[in-house]
Amino acid sequence: MRQVSSLNHTRWECKYHIVFIPKYRRKVLFGQIRRELADVFHRLSRQRESLIEEGHLMPDHVHMMISIPPKYAVSQVVGYIKGKSAIHIARSYLGRKRNYVGHHFWARGYFASTVGRDEQVIREYIRHQEQEDRRIDQLKLM
Numbered sequence: 430m431r432q433v434s435s436l437n438h439t440r441w442e443c444k445y446h447i448v449f450i451p452k453y454r455r456k457v458l459f460g461q462i463r464r465e466l467a468d469v470f471h472r473l474s475r476q477r478e479s480l481i482e483e484g485h486l487m488p489d490h491v492h493m494m495i496s497i498p499p500k501y502a503v504s505q506v507v508g509y510i511k512g513k514s515a516i517h518i519a520r521s522y523l524g525r526k527r528n529y530v531g532h533h534f535w536a537r538g539y540f541a542s543t544v545g546r547d548e549q550v551i552r553e554y555i556r557h558q559e560q561e562d563r564r565i566d567q568l569k570l571m
Contacts, residue, residue, distance in 0.1 A: 444544035446498045450536045456488040473510045485556045492555045511535045
């Protein structure tokens with residue numbers, strides 16, 4: 430499972446667990462927008478020489494495990510993905526053909542954690558996040 434990548438003078442393995450939410454944690458990631466955002470995220474990450482190895486879009490947040498080369502800061506890659514995907518959403522779903530200035534789809538912050546030796550645990554967490562959220566919601570109803 431361990432894959433070491435390389436640049437001209439560097440061998441690296443930098444994986445991060447990233448979580449970010451829509452503004453006001455609105456439940457807006459469903460249907461067509463949910464299916465399309467996966468492709469958008471993958472395309473944008475490749476433009477920053479990064480690779481989304483695992484991901485899941487929940488109705489109110491996004492989980493991904495992403496491999497980012499050390500020549501890019503995590504904040505730079507996540508900011509790029511969030512910014513460009515917000516522009517895509519505005520143009521495709523909100524009918525705005527011009528720049529999407531002054532409106533924000535994603536909330537300002539994000540969560541980032543290095544993966545390290547717990548890679549398999551994090552992969553399982555991301556894959557089963559939806560079932561876990563349902564289970565917790567059921568417990569709250571009791």
